[in-house]
Amino acid sequence: MTDKTKILIVEDDMIIAANISLQLTNLGYEITGIVCRGEDAILHVQENKPDILLLDIHLKGKLDGIETAKLIQSKNELSLIYLTANSDDATFSIARETHPMAFISKPLNLLELKRAIELVEAQVRKHKQEKEHRDPEIEFMDDRIFVRQNGKRIKLLLKFILYIEAERNYCNVVTEEKSYLLSSTLKSISEQLPTSLFIRVHRSYVINISRLDVVAESHIEIKRKVIPVSKTYREVLLKRIKTI
Template sequence: MKKNNTILIVEDEMIIAANISLQLSHLGYEVTGIITKSDGIMPHIAQFVPDIILMDINLKGNLDGIEVAHLIQKEYKIPIIYLTANSDEVNFNRAKETNPYAFISKPFKKLDLQRAIELTIIRVQEEQSREKHADLTTDEPYILSDCIFVRSHDKMVKVCIENILYIEAERNYCKIHCKDKEHLLVTTLKYLEEKLPANNLMRIHRSFIVNLHHIDEIATSHVVIGKKAIPLSAELKKQLLLHIQKV
C-alpha cells in the first residue's frame, strides 16, 4: 500500500466504481469508499478525509459532481480528478472553475488512471514543498507581546524581548543584540519600532532601539548598555528620561 495515498471513488455506476477500486488496489492505493449519490459524499469525507477524490460529474442526487466539488473546497483542500463520459464544453468549463488536478474521459484505460493519480501526487508534493519552504525562509519576524521569532537558517528561533539589550539598524537590516547572541533581520528599524511593544523598548536614535531595563548609564549624548556606548538624540533624551521614571 502506498503511504498517505488514500482515494475516494465517487461514481454513480457501481460496476464501473468496483472496477476502478480493483485497479487502484492493484496499484497499491487504499480506497476509503465508493459513493454513488451526492448526498453521501460530505459525511464520508468528514469521517475519512481522503488524499484524492475521483469524482464523476454525473451523479445521482440533487447535486452533480462539480457542485459537490465546490462544497468540498469550502472545507477541505483535497485534490479532485474528474471522471466523466460527458466531456462537452459547458461541463468542462464548469469543472475548470474548481481547479481539478486531472480530467479523465470515459471509457479510460488503467494506464490513464495510473498516470493521472501519479501526476496529482507529484503536484501535491511540490505544492507542500513550496509552502514549507516559504514558511521556513520568510525574513519577516513574528512579533508577539513578549517575544520575537526570527529566522535562523532553516528554523524560527524565539528571542525573549526581556533579553534584548538593544537593536541596531544597518541600512535595510537590523541586528538584535542580546547578552550572549546576535540576530540579523532583513527588516527596517522603523518596522520594528511600529510592531514591537512599547513598554520597555524605545527608539533613542535614528539607528538604535534600546531596552530601558538594561541601560547602565545615561550621559549627555549617549547611553551605556553592557559597556556599549549608544548615541542618544538630543530631542529624544527628554522622552527617555520620562520613560525611565515609569519603568
C-alpha cells in the first residue's frame, strides 16, 4: 500500500494499548487513536475512517467488543482483528459471526500481530484489484442506470426507481416491479445519482423525491413503504418538496 494503513486500537488496558500503539507506529503504521470503550470506538470510526479495527473482545462498559464490532460494521467497511486474553467456544462462535480477519491472543506477540496485519493488507489489495478488473456492477447514464444481475445487463430508468436502501455494504435498488441487490455502498451510488431527482433522508435510505406519497413528522411513504426520516435530513427534504 502506498498510503499508511490506519489502525484504531480499542483496548481498556491503557498500558497494553500504548505499548501496541508504540510498536505499530515504529513498524510504519498510522494509529488513528486509542479508545477504551465501544461507544467511543463507534464515534471514532465515523470521524477518522481507519482501515483496521484492533479490538479487545472483553471491553468494560455497556458494549463488549463483539457488540461494538457489529454496530461499527453496520455502517462502515473495515477489517477487524480481535484481541483476547481468553475466549471460550461460545464467545468464539459469536465473534466469528462478525467475520474477523484474525484472533490474536494476549499477551501479544508483536511478530504474530505484524503478520496478521500484513495478511489483512494483502487481502484488501486482492479485493481491490479484483473489483477494478471485473465488469462494473452498475453503470450510470443521464436518465438511466444499467445493473448487472445473473450475467445480464438490466436497464432501469431513473424515474422508475422508488428508493435505494442500504444493507450493510450492499444496496437494494427498489422499483415498482422488483428490487436489485448490489454490492455497492449507499454512499457510492448516491454520489452518482442526479440531485434533482434523488435525495438522502436517512443514513440507510436515498429516495426518488418525485415518487413521494406521504410526508409525516418522522417518516415518509412511497408505495406504502414507510421510510424513516432523520432530523439531519428533514429540513433539506422539506425545502426540496416546496420546489417540486
